[in-house]
Amino acid sequence: MRVRDLVRAEYKLVYAEMIRRKSELVLLILYPYVFTGFILLVGSGVGSPRVFEERVGVNPALFLITAGFAVMALMICIDDILWRPIWEAWIGTLPYVFASPVNKLLLFSVMPLPRASLVVLIGSTSLIPLYAYQHGLAGIPLALLVVLLVVVGVFTMIPLSILTSGLLHAFGESWRAVNIVRPLVIVLLGVYYPRFYMPLVARLLSYALPSSHVVESIQRILLGLVDELTVLLLAAGVLLALLYTPASRKSLLLWEKRKVREGVKTS
Amino acid sequence: MSRAIEVRGLVKRYRVKKRQGLFKSSVEVVEALRGVSFTVDYGEVVGLLGPNGAGKTTTIKILATLLLPDEGEAYVAGYNVVKEPGEVRKRTGLMLTVERGFYGKLTGRENLEYFAALYGLDREYADKRIGHLMRLLELDRLGGDYKLFEEFSLGMRARLSLARALLSDAPVLLLDEPTLGLDPPSARRIRELVERLAREERKAVLYTTHNMFEAEIVCDRILLINRGQVVASGSPRELKDRLPRLKVLTLVLRGGSREKLQSAMRDLGLKYEVSEESDLYSIRVHVKKPEEVFSEVAKRLISSGFDLVSARVEEPTLEDVFIYFSEGSL
Numbered sequence: 001m002r003v004r005d006l007v008r009a010e011y012k013l014v015y016a017e018m019i020r021r022k023s024e025l026v027l028l029i030l031y032p033y034v035f036t037g038f039i040l041l042v043g044s045g046v047g048s049p050r051v052f053e054e055r056v057g058v059n060p061a062l063f064l065i066t067a068g069f070a071v072m073a074l075m076i077c078i079d080d081i082l083w084r085p086i087w088e089a090w091i092g093t094l095p096y097v098f099a100s101p102v103n104k105l106l107l108f109s110v111m112p113l114p115r116a117s118l119v120v121l122i123g124s125t126s127l128i129p130l131y132a133y134q135h136g137l138a139g140i141p142l143a144l145l146v147v148l149l150v151v152v153g154v155f156t157m158i159p160l161s162i163l164t165s166g167l168l169h170a171f172g173e174s175w176r177a178v179n180i181v182r183p184l185v186i187v188l189l190g191v192y193y194p195r196f197y198m199p200l201v202a203r204l205l206s207y208a209l210p211s212s213h214v215v216e217s218i219q220r221i222l223l224g225l226v227d228e229l230t231v232l233l234l235a236a237g238v239l240l241a242l243l244y245t246p247a248s249r250k251s252l253l254l255w256e257k258r259k260v261r262e263g264v265k266t267s
Numbered sequence: 268m269s270r271a272i273e274v275r276g277l278v279k280r281y282r283v284k285k286r287q288g289l290f291k292s293s294v295e296v297v298e299a300l301r302g303v304s305f306t307v308d309y310g311e312v313v314g315l316l317g318p319n320g321a322g323k324t325t326t327i328k329i330l331a332t333l334l335l336p337d338e339g340e341a342y343v344a345g346y347n348v349v350k351e352p353g354e355v356r357k358r359t360g361l362m363l364t365v366e367r368g369f370y371g372k373l374t375g376r377e378n379l380e381y382f383a384a385l386y387g388l389d390r391e392y393a394d395k396r397i398g399h400l401m402r403l404l405e406l407d408r409l410g411g412d413y414k415l416f417e418e419f420s421l422g423m424r425a426r427l428s429l430a431r432a433l434l435s436d437a438p439v440l441l442l443d444e445p446t447l448g449l450d451p452p453s454a455r456r457i458r459e460l461v462e463r464l465a466r467e468e469r470k471a472v473l474y475t476t477h478n479m480f481e482a483e484i485v486c487d488r489i490l491l492i493n494r495g496q497v498v499a500s501g502s503p504r505e506l507k508d509r510l511p512r513l514k515v516l517t518l519v520l521r522g523g524s525r526e527k528l529q530s531a532m533r534d535l536g537l538k539y540e541v542s543e544e545s546d547l548y549s550i551r552v553h554v555k556k557p558e559e560v561f562s563e564v565a566k567r568l569i570s571s572g573f574d575l576v577s578a579r580v581e582e583p584t585l586e587d588v589f590i591y592f593s594e595g596s597l
Binding site: 002005006008009012013016017020021091092093095096097098099100101102107260261263264266267 | 281324325328331332333334335353356357359361363364367368369370371372373377380381382383384385386387388389390393415431443
């Protein structure tokens with residue numbers, strides 16, 4: 001199994017879908033701005049940008065655009081892994097994926113890379129000017145650091161996304177469950193609603209998401225708090241992701257086993 | 268070398284929900300396969316024939332590792348489909364429904380490149396193999412290099428589907444109704460290719476179809492499956508020979524009357540049917556050896572005042588075999 005060829009094949013598949021289906025590309029570019037605009041609109045209805053800065057300690061535009069960028073990259077990773085089996089079943093390719101000797105864990109791990117890398121690339125072009133405007137030249141390395149951390153966040157989210165995907169798709173009508181899990185994850189990542197404001201149960205659930213630690217470390221950097229805790233949070237995210245990896249493999253096996261037991265639909 | 272496919276006593280049960288109104292339901296267990304056994308050798312095309320719901324696709328799915336059997340064993344290229352699915356997948360080329368199963372926004376070639384990556388084929392080898400298959404199935408001529416799959420005709424889709432099955436050069440091919448819905452030239456192209464693959468490349472082919480004509484010309488051996496059991500197997504010739512009545516001698520006559528015809532035939536003690544159209548009578552005589560009775564029947568009818576317009580012998584078709592073994596009578 002050649003990893004490079006599989007990655008290349010995934011890039012071609014996903015980019016062909018995006019470039020030959022223009023609406024998807026336009027939506028991908030517009031989504032973080034629309035989302036940020038919506039949050040700003042709601043936020044300004046509740047209080048002024050000055051109040052936000054006083055309470056959170058960061059410029060709201062900087063915070064929300066960074067948050068929009070992070071949430072977009074992370075959700076793309078989650079979406080690609082969670083929705084892909086449903087899409088494959090819908091277009092009829094799932095039996096052929098099952099019947100091929102491909103390592104499913106590897107396949108699922110490379111699935112989010114094409115869209116996530118595009119989002120990171122597009123997102124960084126919007127972050128760098130904003131950070132430079134806010135912090136001067138020093139803002140450029142800061143923006144690059146945030147981009148790098150978001151990339152780490154994407155990678156740490158892959159094993160848990162696979163674990164969730166395997167578990168959800170092992171049972172019928174998984175798309176309903178995906179629709180419930182998705183918004184919950186957006187909240188629990190703590191991107192828009194920082195974890196320290198969450199109720200205890202939500203906070204505990206949030207700790208289980210590897211990327212939420214990366215998100216918190218980004219927020220700490222934005223607040224100017226670069227200390228051991230920031231590094232520890234990053235390490236916790238990576239460690240959790242590693243811990244989830246064997247379980248994600250088992251979850252894919254469970255999915256495959258259940259599908260094969262009831263019969264992979266071929267028509 | 269072991270057999271290409273070996274199936275022993277396969278049993279598969281499905282739990283079917285029987286709904287009784289909105290809230291009540293009961294579960295019924297349906298046996299899709301009830302002890303199916305057969306073998307396929309390398310270089311052989313074996314047709315799996317049977318009415319809808321007979322268990323053909325269930326058998327293909329089990330062999331393709333897409334479904335677990337409840338009982339029995341199945342081996343593909345010597346590997347157990349339940350215990351060694353990975354090895355089986357490396358040695359199997361699969362073709363299921365032809366109209367879908369590809370990525371719509373990729374061209375034919377790009378689709379094959381994607382599946383080549385799933386099969387772990389070396390890029391250089393994959394490029395050569397895809398080029399070869401595109402030429403072999405005339406997909407290059409039909410625009411498979413630049414047309415998106417969603418723009419493909421059904422015939423092109425079938426060719427692409429077969430190309431995917433052949434991509435990894437697997438020794439065993441599982442083809443589920445590969446010509447379903449195709450126009451005659453496309454269907455013929457697929458059939459010719461399947462025959463060639465078995466003869467020249469010694470591939471083992473398990474081929475399901477409803478098309479009796481197709482089964483007769485493509486398959487070396489036929490397995491008739493009905494209600495989850497193999498009810499008959501053999502070459503098309505052997506299966507026809509097993510029918511209780513073998514041939515139909517049809518004579519077209521002019522002149523005389525129906526009464527005269529019946530009177531002439533009465534003494535011969537043959538089973539026959541008569542139909543009438545304008546001034547012609549058509550008499551169908553069911554016999555084992557028409558050549559032995561033809562002269563006597565013709566002589567008798569001519570002496571009764573009939574003119575013999577034409578005579579022909581009809582062989583039983585595979586369709587007759589199919590109906591006989593699936594419904595128990597003709």
